[in-house]
Amino acid sequence: MIKRRDPYHHGDLRRALVNAATELARSHGPDDVILREVARRVGVSASAAYRHFADRDALLAAVASRARAAMAEAMIDAVARRPPIGDPRSDAVARFRVIGRAYIAFALEEPGLFRTAFGAWPALTEPGDLSPSTMLIAALDNLVATGAMSSSRRVGAEGAAWAAVHGISILLADGALGQVDSRGRDAVVDRTLDLVVSGLVRHRFIGTG
C-alpha cells in the first residue's frame, strides 16, 4: 500500500511526533524539545499535536516513557551478552554489576534521553512496562535468590543501590566530577559499583569484575 503525497491524515502521527521529539531530546535534554519544531519536522501544523497530547508535558512524558524502555532494553541486552558461567552466586554479583554498568553507560551515551527519562513529568508508568529501576531491583532479588546477599540486607537496598547508580550517572553526565577521560570514568564507575556491592553482598562472593 503506497502512501499518497501529503495526505491530510498522517496515519500514525502520534508515533511520528514521539519519534521527532525523541530526536530533539537526544541533543541535550527535555528543554530542547520544542513542540512547534517537532511538528515542523513531521511536516504537520503545531496544533495538530494537540489532537494526541494534552500539552507539551504530555509529549515529554511519552518520550520519557520510551526512553526508560530503551534504557531497560539496553540493560537487558548487556546481561544477555554476558551469559552466566560458574558459581551462581558470583554470577549474580557479576550480573548486578553488568546491569549497573549498563545503566550508567546509557546515561553517558544518551545523556539527553537519560535526563528526559527521569524528568518529573506525570508518571505515565504502565504497570507492565519495564523500567531501569525494575532491572536493578530484579538484579538485587537475584542476589538474594542465589544466596549472594542476605535477605536482611535486602530491605531498603533498592533505594540505596539505585541512588548510587543514578547519582554517578548524573554526576558524570553533567560533568560535575570535572573532566575525566574514559579511563577515569571507568574507574569512578567501578569504584561506585564496588561500594554498592561491598555493602550488599556477602564478602566471599564479591568478584573483581
Place this chain on the structure above:
Amino acid sequence: MIKRRDPYHHGDLRRALVNAATELARSHGPDDVILREVARRVGVSASAAYRHFADRDALLAAVASRARAAMAEAMIDAVARRPPIGDPRSDAVARFRVIGRAYIAFALEEPGLFRTAFGAWPALTEPGDLSPSTMLIAALDNLVATGAMSSSRRVGAEGAAWAAVHGISILLADGALGQVDSRGRDAVVDRTLDLVVSGLVRHRFIGTG
C-alpha cells in the same frame, strides 16, 4: 541615608535580581526563573537585567552559585550543632553521616534550589567558595585523618560517596521512589548512608547513628 522613591538607579540591582530569581527558583526549579518576572518583581524593566547578566543562563548561574553556598552552610551548621564527643574515629564517622544527611535534607527542604544548584550552567565556581561536594570530601579526608578509613579505600571515594548522597537526594526530591512518608524517607536515607559508610569505613568504627 534614606532612599528616595523610585530612584532611577536601583543601587544594588544585581543582588536584588539574584534574590528575586532565587525566590522563583525555590518553587520547583530553574525552569521557573523567568527573566521578565524577575525584573517585574524588582520593579525594573526587563532589559535592565542585561546590564548585569549576559543572559538568563548567567543569572541562573549566579542563583546556582548562591544555592550551593547556602547548601554548604546548612551542612556546616549541621556539624556545628552536633559537637564531637568520644572516640575521634567514631566521631569522624558520625560527622560524615551528619554531613550526608544535611546534604539530603537540603535537597528535600529546598528542591527547587537544589535542582538549580546542580544545573549544568557555566561553572562559575570561584576557587575559594565552599560547595556541598567540598564538604563531603572534607568529611572523607577526616575519616582518613582519624584512621576510621584506610587511605587505600580513600581513592576514588569522593565520586562514589557523592554519587550515593546526590542520587538519593534526587530520587527522593523527584518522588521517583514512590510516595513515602517521612519515616520511610528517613529509613531510605539511613540505608543509603549505611551502604556508603560500610563500604568505606573500617568495620569496628561503624556506629549506628
Place this chain on the structure above:
DNA sequence: CGTCGAATGTGAGCGGTGTCAACATTGGCC
C-alpha cells in the same frame, strides 16, 4: 563648581514559543 563620559535604566520591537478556537478534510459505520 561645572561638564562630560561611563554606568545604569527605559521602551519599543523582533522572532520565537505554547496554547486555543474556529474551520476544513477525511475515514468508517449505518
Place this chain on the structure above:
DNA sequence: GGCCAATGTTGACACCGCTCACATTCGACG
C-alpha cells in the same frame, strides 16, 4: 451514499528572551 467523529489547518493571543536606540544619573577631572 450520507453523516459523525476523528484528525488536521489557519490564525490569533499572550508571553518569553534578547537587542537597540534613547534617557538618566553618578563620579571623576578640569
